[in-house]
Amino acid sequence: MNFDLGPELGAFRLEVRAFLEDFGDIGAFFHHEGAYDDATRRLYLALGERNWLALAWPEEVGGEGKHPLFEFVLWDEMARSRAARPPLGSGIVAKTIIRAGTEEQKERFLPGLRSGEVFFSLGYSEPEAGSDLAGLRTRAVRRGDVYVVTGEKRWTSGGHRADYLWMLCRTGTQESRGRGLTILIVDRRSPGITVSPLTALSGERFNEIFFDEVEVPVDNRIGDENGGWQLIGESLATERHVQFQPSRVRRDFDDLVEWLSERGLTGDPVVRYRLSDLAVRVAEVEALALAMCEAVQDGRDAAVEAAANKLAGSEVAQEVSRLAGDLGVPDSVVVGSQIEYLWRQSISETIGGGTSEIMRGLIAGRGLGLPLKG
Amino acid sequence: MDFTLDSHQEAVLEAVRTLLSRHGGPARLHDLGGDEPGYDHDLDKRLAEAGFLDIAEPRSACRLDAALVLETLSGALASSAAGWRLLVLPTLDVDVEGPVALVAESHSGPARFAADADALVVIGDDRVRLVRPDRRIPRVRSRLGWPVGEVSGLPEGGVIDEAPAAEVRAWARVALATEMVGAMQFALDITVRHVSDRRQFDRAIGSFQAVQHGLAECSVAVEGARWLALEAAFTGAASTAAAALTQASEASKLIFRRTHQYHGAMGFTREYDLHLSTLRLLALRSEAESLGRPAAACAHEHWGI
Ligand SMILES: Cc1cc2nc3c(=O)[nH]c(=O)nc-3n(C[C@H](O)[C@H](O)[C@H](O)COP(=O)(O)OP(=O)(O)OC[C@H]3O[C@@H](n4cnc5c(N)ncnc54)[C@H](O)[C@@H]3O)c2cc1C
Numbered sequence: 001m002n003f004d005l006g007p008e009l010g011a012f013r014l015e016v017r018a019f020l021e022d023f024g025d026i027g028a029f030f031h032h033e034g035a036y037d038d039a040t041r042r043l044y045l046a047l048g049e050r051n052w053l054a055l056a057w058p059e060e061v062g063g064e065g066k067h068p069l070f071e072f073v074l075w076d077e078m079a080r081s082r083a084a085r086p087p088l089g090s091g092i093v094a095k096t097i098i099r100a101g102t103e104e105q106k107e108r109f110l111p112g113l114r115s116g117e118v119f120f121s122l123g124y125s126e127p128e129a130g131s132d133l134a135g136l137r138t139r140a141v142r143r144g145d146v147y148v149v150t151g152e153k154r155w156t157s158g159g160h161r162a163d164y165l166w167m168l169c170r171t172g173t174q175e176s177r178g179r180g181l182t183i184l185i186v187d188r189r190s191p192g193i194t195v196s197p198l199t200a201l202s203g204e205r206f207n208e209i210f211f212d213e214v215e216v217p218v219d220n221r222i223g224d225e226n227g228g229w230q231l232i233g234e235s236l237a238t239e240r241h242v243q244f245q246p247s248r249v250r251r252d253f254d255d256l257v258e259w260l261s262e263r264g265l266t267g268d269p270v271v272r273y274r275l276s277d278l279a280v281r282v283a284e285v286e287a288l289a290l291a292m293c294e295a296v297q298d299g300r301d302a303a304v305e306a307a308a309n310k311l312a313g314s315e316v317a318q319e320v321s322r323l324a325g326d327l328g329v330p331d332s333v334v335v336g337s338q339i340e341y342l343w344r345q346s347i348s349e350t351i352g353g354g355t356s357e358i359m360r361g362l363i364a365g366r367g368l369g370l371p372l373k374g
Numbered sequence: 375m376d377f378t379l380d381s382h383q384e385a386v387l388e389a390v391r392t393l394l395s396r397h398g399g400p401a402r403l404h405d406l407g408g409d410e411p412g413y414d415h416d417l418d419k420r421l422a423e424a425g426f427l428d429i430a431e432p433r434s435a436c437r438l439d440a441a442l443v444l445e446t447l448s449g450a451l452a453s454s455a456a457g458w459r460l461l462v463l464p465t466l467d468v469d470v471e472g473p474v475a476l477v478a479e480s481h482s483g484p485a486r487f488a489a490d491a492d493a494l495v496v497i498g499d500d501r502v503r504l505v506r507p508d509r510r511i512p513r514v515r516s517r518l519g520w521p522v523g524e525v526s527g528l529p530e531g532g533v534i535d536e537a538p539a540a541e542v543r544a545w546a547r548v549a550l551a552t553e554m555v556g557a558m559q560f561a562l563d564i565t566v567r568h569v570s571d572r573r574q575f576d577r578a579i580g581s582f583q584a585v586q587h588g589l590a591e592c593s594v595a596v597e598g599a600r601w602l603a604l605e606a607a608f609t610g611a612a613s614t615a616a617a618a619l620t621q622a623s624e625a626s627k628l629i630f631r632r633t634h635q636y637h638g639a640m641g642f643t644r645e646y647d648l649h650l651s652t653l654r655l656l657a658l659r660s661e662a663e664s665l666g667r668p669a670a671a672c673a674h675e676h677w678g679i
Contacts, residue, residue: 008500030483034466040475060522117470125639128573129574130574130638130639131574131575131579131638132574132576134578135574135575155639156637163440164477198643198645199643199644199645199652200643200644201642201643201644201649202642206643208520270667307425318631320629325660326627326657326659326661327663328660328661328662328663328664328667329660329663330481330483330485330660330661330664331483331484331661332656332660333484333513333516333518333522333656333657334515334516334522335410335515335516336515340516343656347634347641348639348642350635351634351639351642352633352639355635355638356635357582357584357585357635360584362411
């Protein structure tokens, strides 16, 4: 047994840290009000220049052909410095196109994704379809060489500034559930699309996106008609190692300790006791992340390990962010205090990207082999 | 023993609820600024005119009726300092017209209602002061559902003769516990409605046993906090007050986690009402701690530790 990621990844981690020094406090890991600005764009373009958005893509499509754990290290460091989150475009979108797209689609979409110039949003969830994604209703009807899309997507992060929407649409009957879904790439500026804002408690902007007979070229379909469900399942599997970054929790914890010591509170025995409990949980999160990395390194299906990583990581992130409030530190209630921001923001971590209940279900079913029905 | 309301209490609460149905509730809080609200002077005026704010007799030992009114106000998300008036002022022989804020002598920093208050009740170790600030206390931005002011360098003086600091502190704890109960009940009710209506996987999400068990635990925690808070208001005992606040504080953490979780993304939006109650719980807990750690107070009151 060996608990080290190895010298090559260690060296890469240092390289990423050095790279990030030039970018200071962008803070786009959390989508504060107005945080997605020119600085964030510059960061993605700089990543593109180094070809770090294509670290694990195969070389024949312009990638670096590295092991996925390089991506883990990159985004883990980005989380530690709170610079940015892994973009959907160079992850799920690009990897699915590489696996299932046509040559023409690869040529059309991959260069912009690799360079960090093109931005995608994820159009999966709908008012009636959250945890139960296979129940989604946004309909795509084939008419000649276009699909006509009608329906509503919700909670679309970044949907108002995206170039494209990566959409899952219903092409089969409602009863066909997962067997009747198709992936379409929709140009966000197409006629018939209306984007309206919803404000998250973190200040982040979500969107509701309405589609009124939006025409989408058949050439923008990825994979087969009604083959979308399998593709998104496979794409989740290729992104498990960047689903939740343990260094986010480490950073939050370090900041909390510093914040409490600046206020002269770390001598208090109750504070010390709570902090030491939390320190153990943070260590647990890091250990579970390593276990997930090991499965990925081995090329095993890391579904259960990744679910454990996300479950523990997101819950501990909440515990860390809630401690100051639990201790009753008065500044923890004021807008502008980092601690108060984390407290609000972390509410969403056990919901977005699959809720804790769905993670627990996966661990119980696939990890422990428990039956669904007696 | 009798845990049901008598006819007088029924009538009072019915009248308060009627008033709140017109002048309170989440819609009113949204109008006042949502999670960053102004103070509801209009509501205070109406409550005062109807006689609901001086329901407890001065120096009375039992303030159960006042606590029931406060629980109702909090359950309707009133942006009002009525809690201090209803439960704390009866201990103090003072005359204040408008809103009062309440802080510990050692406190400096954000305090609920401080920017809107005509006077501050300042609780020290063995004395209580009534401070009428000579200039308005500045408002500070907080998004936790209460109007908040930034308290620093309060003027000296204003010591209230023979005011029992320990008793005032105990009533402040009863008030905070009662307010927490109201806010928790709001969060629980809206969550029960949501999981009954929201369907995923062709069934109400409230039919999942994981969700049912989670909410059943919440319900027990809120009920426990409620009866403890009302018992403390009934007896006025400092030990019960400390226990009530400790229990309510602990319960509020559970309620926060679970009610947000079972709402999914919906509960994470400012357009929806859940956060108006849950974010308030953080501010109340923080205030509870500033009066002296409730669990330590509980041990002290019970066993002299
Ligand atoms: C910050 C954030 C960003 C997001 N960005 C995007 C985006 O860009 N694009 C996009 O498509 N979506 C996005 N989402 C939506 C996200 O995918 C959904 O919120 C998530 O899938 C859960 O769906 P829901 O919110 O409808 O909750 P629901 O499915 O209604 O679930 C609510 C709660 O019910 C309970 N529950 C549900 N099913 C079960 C079960 N089987 N067993 C036990 N309990 C259960 C759980 O407690 C769950 O938390 C985002 C969400 C958040 C919070």
